[in-house]
Amino acid sequence: MKVEQLSARLDTSGEVLFGPDMAGTMTTYMIYGRLAARETGRRLRPGKGREEILFVVNGQVRLEVTGYEELMCEAGTAISLPEGSDCWLSNTTGREVQYVIAGGFTEPAHFLRQVQQAQNQVGNR
Numbered sequence: 001m002k003v004e005q006l007s008a009r010l011d012t013s014g015e016v017l018f019g020p021d022m023a024g025t026m027t028t029y030m031i032y033g034r035l036a037a038r039e040t041g042r043r044l045r046p047g048k049g050r051e052e053i054l055f056v057v058n059g060q061v062r063l064e065v066t067g068y069e070e071l072m073c074e075a076g077t078a079i080s081l082p083e084g085s086d087c088w089l090s091n092t093t094g095r096e097v098q099y100v101i102a103g104g105f106t107e108p109a110h111f112l113r114q115v116q117q118a119q120n121q122v123g124n125r
């Protein structure tokens with residue numbers, strides 16, 4: 001077991017993935033993200049064979065999901081993000097907002113095939 005300071009690993013996208021490389025698991029992952037004050041248009045998109053839950057840690061965000069009504073989510077709110085959906089997250093406050101996305105693979109074999117294909121491509125170079 002290894003402790004990771006996710007806030008220190010944020011990249012330019014404003015997110016960091018706690019997944020296979022850090023967690024050592026191939027079936028679940030977590031994303032820690034920050035939205036700057038009034039930042040809009042952060043795209044969230046659960047991929048094929050993935051289910052995700054968005055949890056708003058602080059502040060308030062607007063969540064737009066293609067094919068669904070727009071939702072306002074306050075601190076402490078959790079909402080499931082449908083597989084393959086296009087989601088757009090915007091900070092409606094004048095302060096930084098933090099959120100967590102927890103996800104898992106509904107088709108672990110699908111994910112493992114992707115990892116194996118990527119490893120094969122690297123090995124064939």
